[in-house]
Amino acid sequence: MSNFLEKMQQRYTVKQYKPDVKLSQTVLDELKAILQLSPSSINSQPWKFTFVTDKETKTQLAPFSYHNKQRVLDSSCVVVFQVIKDVAAFEQQIKDHLPEGAVNYYYNMIKPSGDEEISRWLVNQVYIALGVLLSACAQMDIGSTPMEGIEPDKYDGILGDDKYRSLFAVALGVQDENDTNHPDRRPKLRLDREKIFQDI
Ligand SMILES: Cc1cc2nc3c(=O)[nH]c(=O)nc-3n(C[C@H](O)[C@H](O)[C@H](O)COP(=O)(O)O)c2cc1C
Numbered sequence: 001m002s003n004f005l006e007k008m009q010q011r012y013t014v015k016q017y018k019p020d021v022k023l024s025q026t027v028l029d030e031l032k033a034i035l036q037l038s039p040s041s042i043n044s045q046p047w048k049f050t051f052v053t054d055k056e057t058k059t060q061l062a063p064f065s066y067h068n069k070q071r072v073l074d075s076s077c078v079v080v081f082q083v084i085k086d087v088a089a090f091e092q093q094i095k096d097h098l099p100e101g102a103v104n105y106y107y108n109m110i111k112p113s114g115d116e117e118i119s120r121w122l123v124n125q126v127y128i129a130l131g132v133l134l135s136a137c138a139q140m141d142i143g144s145t146p147m148e149g150i151e152p153d154k155y156d157g158i159l160g161d162d163k164y165r166s167l168f169a170v171a172l173g174v175q176d177e178n179d180t181n182h183p184d185r186r187p188k189l190r191l192d193r194e195k196i197f198q199d200i
Helices: 003-010 025-036 055-064 066-074 087-097 100-113 115-139 152-159
Strands: 047-052 077-084 143-147 164-173
Touching: 003 115, 025 047, 025 115, 047 055, 047 115, 055 066, 055 152, 066 143, 066 164, 077 087, 077 115, 077 152, 087 100, 087 115, 100 115, 115 143, 115 164, 152 164
Parallel strands: none
Antiparallel strands: 047 077, 077 164, 143 164
């Protein structure tokens, strides 16, 4: 069995963190370097990742995090995943940074579908980075909680970013030994292989 499969079997959504144990800056910097390498359609990279370690800011975010409140408070870091707001600004970014072929793909294949489809496509790219971060955390034995259960508008107000809007967040830290969601206590629930795989 590969080391990565074992890590994926062991990873789980952390529900309870050790509030006093913090991830080092070296670890957070490595996660940033990994996130920067996330793939995206045409290499569009319509994202921003805000790493919140400041206690006061986490305390402000917590009430707007539904059932995730305690995880936001106790985790070592909350990474807020944001998408670029303004389509015109995104188009400028790709013109500045991407080869002509990629820019043409956007104008031929995405842009004609309209604003709603553009927005959906941009958001899809940010979710790819979520998968990358969760996989990296599994590999590095870092506790993580993906959280769509947040109020993005409220997060935006606290982060004070007018160019990007919040989509979801990931809490990071060291899991408490008593975490009830640990796979030893709550075995992983997944659909059967026969239902989700097809070989042709
Ligand atoms: C996009 C996304 C959003 C999620 N939002 C939350 C959340 O707000 N709070 C939470 O405790 N878990 C959240 N989860 C965790 C899922 O419930 C969890 O991944 C799933 O039940 C499988 O369990 P496991 O991650 O422990 O294997 C989210 C997961 C994903 C991928």
